[in-house]
Amino acid sequence: MHILVSNDDGYLAPGLAALAQAMRRFGEVTVVAPEQNCSGASNSLTLTRPLTVHRAASGFLYLNGTPTDCVHVALTGLLDTPPDIVVSGINNGQNMGDDTIYSGTVAAAMEGYLFGLPSIAFSHVDKGHANLDAAARVAADVVERYINRPLPGPFLLNVNIPNLPYESLGAARCTRLGKRHQAEPVIRATSPRGETIYWVGSAGEARLAGPGTDFHAAAAGAVSVTPLQIDLTHVEQLGGVADWLGA
Numbered sequence: 001m002h003i004l005v006s007n008d009d010g011y012l013a014p015g016l017a018a019l020a021q022a023m024r025r026f027g028e029v030t031v032v033a034p035e036q037n038c039s040g041a042s043n044s045l046t047l048t049r050p051l052t053v054h055r056a057a058s059g060f061l062y063l064n065g066t067p068t069d070c071v072h073v074a075l076t077g078l079l080d081t082p083p084d085i086v087v088s089g090i091n092n093g094q095n096m097g098d099d100t101i102y103s104g105t106v107a108a109a110m111e112g113y114l115f116g117l118p119s120i121a122f123s124h125v126d127k128g129h130a131n132l133d134a135a136a137r138v139a140a141d142v143v144e145r146y147i148n149r150p151l152p153g154p155f156l157l158n159v160n161i162p163n164l165p166y167e168s169l170g171a172a173r174c175t176r177l178g179k180r181h182q183a184e185p186v187i188r189a190t191s192p193r194g195e196t197i198y199w200v201g202s203a204g205e206a207r208l209a210g211p212g213t214d215f216h217a218a219a220a221g222a223v224s225v226t227p228l229q230i231d232l233t234h235v236e237q238l239g240g241v242a243d244w245l246g247a
């Protein structure tokens with residue numbers, strides 16, 4: 001088994017090292033991660049300049065681009081043999097509900113999925129990686145489950161792991177994405193050179209967080225596993241928009 005590991009927090013992130021280490025028992029591990037923290041990069045590709053790949057002392061490959069660049073370059077020319085699975089993370093902070101639209105962690109896994117590979121994004125719910133060893137064990141459990149009992153066809157799983165000791169975590173729950181309130185307002189300030197500057201505010205609190213959602217599972221201390229798809233077509237609106245165009 002060949003496992004491609006990436007993330008969006010950058011090649012020096014502790015969550016990446018923990019995930020790569022947890023994957024080693026399953027076979028060959030290749031890490032290709034961004035040189036810089038790219039949290040919030042979503043599915044962006046770098047098209048305005050070339051990309052270079054270097055090898056860190058850890059053996060990890062790092063690339064001066066986005067998470068999507070990393071997986072894209074790995075799958076389209078960098079790797080001699082394609083991986084069997086793509087994993088991303090472990091992100092420093094949750095990717096639940098609307099976060100998944102902006103997440104570079106989810107995007108790295110999504111790029112693998114777009115290439116037809118089983119792909120899993122792992123995020124640690126609270127920032128700071130308390131109980132990172134437990135989160136790495138959960139990641140290994142999920143991948144081991146896939147190896148022993150593969151899901152049919154390619155899939156994209158979004159896994160959020162509460163920051164609890166392994167023994168305190170609830171059984172993994174299959175969830176749907178919740179929703180958040182609108183993001184906090186942008187922070188406006190004045191730069192040392194007198195310019196008005198803006199800093200994007202934090203994400204909104206959970207709004208749709210009832211039973212069955214990722215927010216609900218994580219709040220109960222359970223590992224949340226959400227299967228994702230990519231097609232953004234609003235199927236219920238197809239008929240109405242077709243009528244509107246024809247009218």
Ligand code: MN
Pocket residue numbers: 008009038039040091092104105
């Ligand atoms: Mn991140």
